Amino acid sequence: MKPKQPQGSLKRVLSRRDLIVYGLVILTPTAAYPVFGIVQQTSRGHATLSYLVAMAAMLFTAASYGKMSGAFPAAGSTYTYAQRALNEHVGFLAGWAMMLDYFLIPLLSIIYAALTATRLVPQVPYLAWAILFTVTLTAVNIPGIRVTARASSVMMVIMSVCAALFIALAARYVTAAHGIAGLFDGRGLFRPETFAVSPLMLGASIAAISYIGFDAISTLAEDTVNPERDIAFATVLVCVLQTVFCVTTVYLAELVWPDYRTFPQAETIILDISRMVGGGWMFGFITFVLLVAGLASALTGQAGASRLLFGMGRDGVISRRLFAFIDPRFSTPTRSIYFMGAVSLAGVVLMRFQMAVELLNFGAFVGFILVNLSVIRHYYFRLRRRSGVEFFTNLVFPACGALVCTYVWLSLSRNAKLVGFAWLALGAVYLAIITRGFRVAPRRLEQL
Numbered sequence: 001m002k003p004k005q006p007q008g009s010l011k012r013v014l015s016r017r018d019l020i021v022y023g024l025v026i027l028t029p030t031a032a033y034p035v036f037g038i039v040q041q042t043s044r045g046h047a048t049l050s051y052l053v054a055m056a057a058m059l060f061t062a063a064s065y066g067k068m069s070g071a072f073p074a075a076g077s078t079y080t081y082a083q084r085a086l087n088e089h090v091g092f093l094a095g096w097a098m099m100l101d102y103f104l105i106p107l108l109s110i111i112y113a114a115l116t117a118t119r120l121v122p123q124v125p126y127l128a129w130a131i132l133f134t135v136t137l138t139a140v141n142i143p144g145i146r147v148t149a150r151a152s153s154v155m156m157v158i159m160s161v162c163a164a165l166f167i168a169l170a171a172r173y174v175t176a177a178h179g180i181a182g183l184f185d186g187r188g189l190f191r192p193e194t195f196a197v198s199p200l201m202l203g204a205s206i207a208a209i210s211y212i213g214f215d216a217i218s219t220l221a222e223d224t225v226n227p228e229r230d231i232a233f234a235t236v237l238v239c240v241l242q243t244v245f246c247v248t249t250v251y252l253a254e255l256v257w258p259d260y261r262t263f264p265q266a267e268t269i270i271l272d273i274s275r276m277v278g279g280g281w282m283f284g285f286i287t288f289v290l291l292v293a294g295l296a297s298a299l300t301g302q303a304g305a306s307r308l309l310f311g312m313g314r315d316g317v318i319s320r321r322l323f324a325f326i327d328p329r330f331s332t333p334t335r336s337i338y339f340m341g342a343v344s345l346a347g348v349v350l351m352r353f354q355m356a357v358e359l360l361n362f363g364a365f366v367g368f369i370l371v372n373l374s375v376i377r378h379y380y381f382r383l384r385r386r387s388g389v390e391f392f393t394n395l396v397f398p399a400c401g402a403l404v405c406t407y408v409w410l411s412l413s414r415n416a417k418l419v420g421f422a423w424l425a426l427g428a429v430y431l432a433i434i435t436r437g438f439r440v441a442p443r444r445l446e447q448l
Contacts, residue, residue, distance in 0.1 A: 014223045016230040023217045023238035025156050026105070026300040028293040029163040031210035032246040033286065034112075036253055037266030043203025044194035045187075045260050047250040050203035051210070055243040057408065058211040060401030061368045062239040063393070064375045066232025069218045071378060078215065078367040079312055085374035085382070088441045089431060094370045095312050096427035100420070101363030102308050105212070105301035106340065107347040108356040110134055113294030114348065116287065130348035137299045138341035141306070142327075142334055155296035162289040163245055169277040170252035188254045205361075205408040210246050212364045214238050215371075220307060302344070306336035362420030365409035372402035 014022075032039075032051070040047040068081040078098045083091020114130040174182045217235050224230055256273050263269045275283040310333040313323025327334040347356070379385045379394035386394065412420070432438060 014220055015225060016234055019217050019220065019224060019230055019234035020238055020241075021156050022220065022300055022303075023214055023234055024241060025159075025296045026304065027211060027214055027238065027242050028297055029156075029159045029242075029245040030249075030286075030289055030293045031242070032207075032249045033270040033290060035206055035209055036250050037260075037263050037269035039203045039207050039250070040254065040260045040269075041263065041266050042199060042206055044196065044199045045191045045254070045258075046189075046195065046200050046203060047207070047254060048189050048247055050200060050207045051243065051246050051250055053200065053204035054207040054211060055239065055247075057204070057401065057404040058208065058214065058239050059236065060397050061372060061405060062214060062235045063232075064372045064398045064401055065215050065218050066235045067375050067379065067393070068371060069227060069231035069235070078218075078371055079308060081374045082367075082370045083315075085378035086370065089435065089438055090370065092312075092431050093424065093427055094367055095308065096431075097363045097366035097420075097424060098308060099305075099363070100423050101212070101360060101367065102301065102305035103340070103343050103347070104356050104360045104363070106137070106298040106305060107344050107351065108360060109294045109296075109298035109301060110137070110344055111348055111351070111356060113291050113298065116291045116294065120287065120291070127349070131345065133295060133298065134341055134344045134348065137295065137302055138337060138344075140299060141303050141337050142332065155292055155299075158292050159289055159296065162286060163249065165282070166274060166277070166286065167248055167252060169282060170256050170273070173277040174252065174255045182255065185255055187258065188251050201407070202411065205411050207246070208408060209361065211239060211242060212360055214242070215364075215367065220304070223307075298344075302337065302340045305340050306333050309333070309336040309339065359416055359419055361408070361412055362416050363423075365405050365412075366420075366424070368405040369402050369409065372398040372405065376402075 036047060039050050043050045065081075068085070072080050072084050079091055079095025081091075082094035086094075110130055110133050113133055114126050117129040117133075118124065118126045171183060178185070214235060217238065218231055220231075253270065253273050256277060257263070257269065264272065271283055271286060274286045278285075309318065309323045310326075312318045313320050313325075313333075313336070316324075322339065323333070323336050325333065325335045375398040376395055379390070435441065
């Protein structure tokens, strides 16, 4: 007979495979489709190279998340790591910044899915689709993370088939036009006549959107059977697999349509390319899959956000009564899940897709910077692990991750920085109030 789960805790049911599937679903193997044209034009024809640069930055950060999940295997993720490795006040602000990110991942996905569904079935208004998707996804998350994982697995299969099919059709198109040698055209990676570092880095900052959300794996530490071993492995592997999907996709897309200056519309060029390589049926299939990808990302994003809120609520830095509640029937933070559903409902009414996109990176990169710094503070300075390879893993690599993430963060649009810093300022004011001017730790708000 299995021992009973302690009251007020999450069920440890997730395996390493579940974590990998969860991470790939929240990123989606088709993540490069919506941004390929923008990255290609911004980087002056170097979309593939932009993704490789973005991968380097994300791998440093993924490794840092993996190390911190081993040190502190708790549901709060970024908030927990910064709180315990840096400072409780910094930890609160890290969690506050990541709340913006975690709110926007499911919200952005629901908005995109509703817009796509409206194009497919224009008789049903956008708001009706948005409400339907929000209510349905919230209902799926309530019974438990195991149900979410199973639903994610089905969606993952659909998206993977689409990604593999697009790659196969694009490769066939290129070989039919240029022979096998056409698949190894160096101009798909580097064009000396248009190359410049600044456009490349700007393209990499946009390409990084395809990786935003990988850190949500660490929010499931208390749902995982062996978090110390599996969180780190899954986080890094998901970034590597995502790079394989994205780099292969954009490389072949560049070869199919090499002149980025002739794109009719950068945001939807992948649909035009899919029609070229596979005809009208492929165009329709990719449109359908983009809808599925949006719903899958929203589902997993909502699960991750509810765990972040649970971690902060349990520590009392936000309402314990609301966010630290664990439903005794499902062993899930149901009130946090309902709260995320309410946020999504409000967001689809009040926020435009473009603004959600601009804000997404702000909160993410604040968290990424602080997690990289947390590795340095905890392992290099506090534990004094500095010899041999640990000099690189505990100092050099996280420092590189922090520097690259800071560069990308400071390259965000003016509007994104204005709203993002306003959100941080609001968090700082709230923190000052609950800590009596930063004199006490931001904990134990049982009265809320």
